[in-house]
Amino acid sequence: AMMGKGNYNHFMQKEIFEQPAVIGDTLHAFINPATRTIKLPEMPFSFDDVSRLTIVACGTSFYAGMVAKHWIERYAGLGVDVDIASEFRYRRPPLPKGGVALFISQSGETLDTLAALRYAKSKGQKIVSIVNVAESTIARESDAVLLTYAGPEIGVASTKAFTTQLTVLACLAVTIGRDNGTLSKDEEAAIVNALTELPKHAAEVLHHDDAIRELAINIADARDVLYIGRGLGYPIAMEGALKLKEISYIHAEGYAAGEMKHGPIALIDQSVPIIVIAPSDELFEKTASNMQEAAARGGRVIFLSDAQGLAKLGDIASATVELPKVADFVAPILYTIPVQMLAYHVAVHKGTDVDQPRNLAKSVTVE
Numbered sequence: 001a002m003m004g005k006g007n008y009n010h011f012m013q014k015e016i017f018e019q020p021a022v023i024g025d026t027l028h029a030f031i032n033p034a035t036r037t038i039k040l041p042e043m044p045f046s047f048d049d050v051s052r053l054t055i056v057a058c059g060t061s062f063y064a065g066m067v068a069k070h071w072i073e074r075y076a077g078l079g080v081d082v083d084i085a086s087e088f089r090y091r092r093p094p095l096p097k098g099g100v101a102l103f104i105s106q107s108g109e110t111l112d113t114l115a116a117l118r119y120a121k122s123k124g125q126k127i128v129s130i131v132n133v134a135e136s137t138i139a140r141e142s143d144a145v146l147l148t149y150a151g152p153e154i155g156v157a158s159t160k161a162f163t164t165q166l167t168v169l170a171c172l173a174v175t176i177g178r179d180n181g182t183l184s185k186d187e188e189a190a191i192v193n194a195l196t197e198l199p200k201h202a203a204e205v206l207h208h209d210d211a212i213r214e215l216a217i218n219i220a221d222a223r224d225v226l227y228i229g230r231g232l233g234y235p236i237a238m239e240g241a242l243k244l245k246e247i248s249y250i251h252a253e254g255y256a257a258g259e260m261k262h263g264p265i266a267l268i269d270q271s272v273p274i275i276v277i278a279p280s281d282e283l284f285e286k287t288a289s290n291m292q293e294a295a296a297r298g299g300r301v302i303f304l305s306d307a308q309g310l311a312k313l314g315d316i317a318s319a320t321v322e323l324p325k326v327a328d329f330v331a332p333i334l335y336t337i338p339v340q341m342l343a344y345h346v347a348v349h350k351g352t353d354v355d356q357p358r359n360l361a362k363s364v365t366v367e
C-alpha cells in the first residue's frame, strides 16, 4: 500500500516524529513493565557460552553496532568486535569456535551485510540479526531474529530504524549482562526504567524543532561541519555527520573528541561549525575541554547537553540545545534525535531532495 506523509512535508520528517511511538512499540515487545525485566525471544544458543561477539553492518546500522559494542562490553562484560560489512567480508577474519555473529540491517537486504552473514555462517558462527523487515533475506538466513518495530522507513536517510535498533540492542546488552551475572537485578531495573521513560523524553526533544530550524540556517552555508563526542557520544557524532552529508551535501565528519588534537583541530576556524554531543556523564569534563579548545580557535560551537552541562559551559557555545537529563546508558538514543533534526532542517533550507538524495538508494543490494 502507498504510505502517506500525513501532515508532514517529507517522509524523513514524519519518521523523525514517529520516534517516541516506535521506540515505545519496540520496548513493548521486549519489556515486562510489571517486573521491570527484559525478555527476548528464545535463541538456539546461550550467550554464556560465547567468548567474544562479532557485530557487522553498514552505514547507520554500523553506528548502532558501535553503540552496542560500548554497551555490551561495559554492561555485560563481553568483548565485541564491530566491523563494516564490506571490509569484514573480504578480510575473511578468523572467527571463534562456537561464536555468535550479529548483523544489523534496517532493510535486511543490504548485499555486503548478507555476504558477511554467509561468510560467518560458513565459519560455523550462530547468526543473530536485528532487522526491520521480518521477511527479509537476512532474517530468513539467521538462527535468531530480533525485530525493530519501526514500521516502514521510506526516507533514504535512516532515522527511526536507527533509534529502534539501539532500543533492541540496549535490551540485548542488558539480557547478556543479567544472564552472565555482570548486571544485578537492581541495575537491570534501573536501565529498564530509563528505557521506559525514553518515549516521553524523545517527545520533549522534538519540541526543539523550531529552535533547531533556526540553528540550521547558520549551518546551511558551511563548507565543513565537525561533530564530536566521546564514549557513547562518539558513534552519535558519526551518525550526525552521516545524516548531514547524505541529505544536505555538506562535508561533515564525526570524530572522537579526544582525537581532535591529533589532526582535525587544524581545520577549525570561524567558518567551521562544531556540533558537540556531551551529556553530563562521566566523560563530560573531558569533552568539555575539547569543546573549549575548539572555541578558543574560533570554532562556532553548537553544544548539545542537559541543564547541568549547559549551566557549566553553555556560555562558551554560540548555540545550545538542552536535552532532558537521562541515565548515561540511554543518552545516545536521545542525542540522536537533535542531530537528525539538524540535518533535516539544513537540507530543507538548502532545498535538496530530502527523501531521495542524489546518488543514494534506500537499500544497497548491489556492490
Ligand code: AGP
Pocket: 058, 059, 060, 061, 104, 105, 106, 107, 108, 109, 110, 113, 156, 157, 158, 159, 243, 246, 362, 363, 364
Ligand atoms: C543511512 O542514513 C543510510 N542511508 C545508509 O547508511 C544505511 O544505513 C545503510 O545502507 C545500511 O542499510 P540497512 O540498515 O538497510 O542494511
